[in-house]
Amino acid sequence: MSNSAVNTTTVSILDKDYRVSCGEEEKAALVEAANYLDSKMRDIRGTGKVIGLERIAVMAALNIAHELLQLAKSISKDQEETKRQVEQIVKKVDKVLQDVNSDPGY
Helix, strand or coil: CCCCCEEEEEEEECCEEEEEEEEHHHHHHHHHHHHHHHHHHHHHHHHCCCCCHHHHHHHHHHHHHHHHHHHHHHHHHHHHHHHHHHHHHHHHHHHHHHHHHHCCCC
């Protein structure tokens, strides 16, 4: 957390209020996260297959963790592909520079 003042923010998840301490610059992200969690928990509760707040929370946490891991894998693959493309470009540039340097006409 940065040097800014710490405030208490109230968020509502499944109609229950939770007071959370956070810096002013983090408040919007906290509220967004709480709203996302609330939405996931409501979806799970709405299926009628999971009963009990604790079980709903655990299922929501598992689903969110799965989403996070899938996103991390996707980003990693994208970075690997970008690295591969950059390496190919560097090889092409190196070849052109070698050709230019070996041509006495330049």
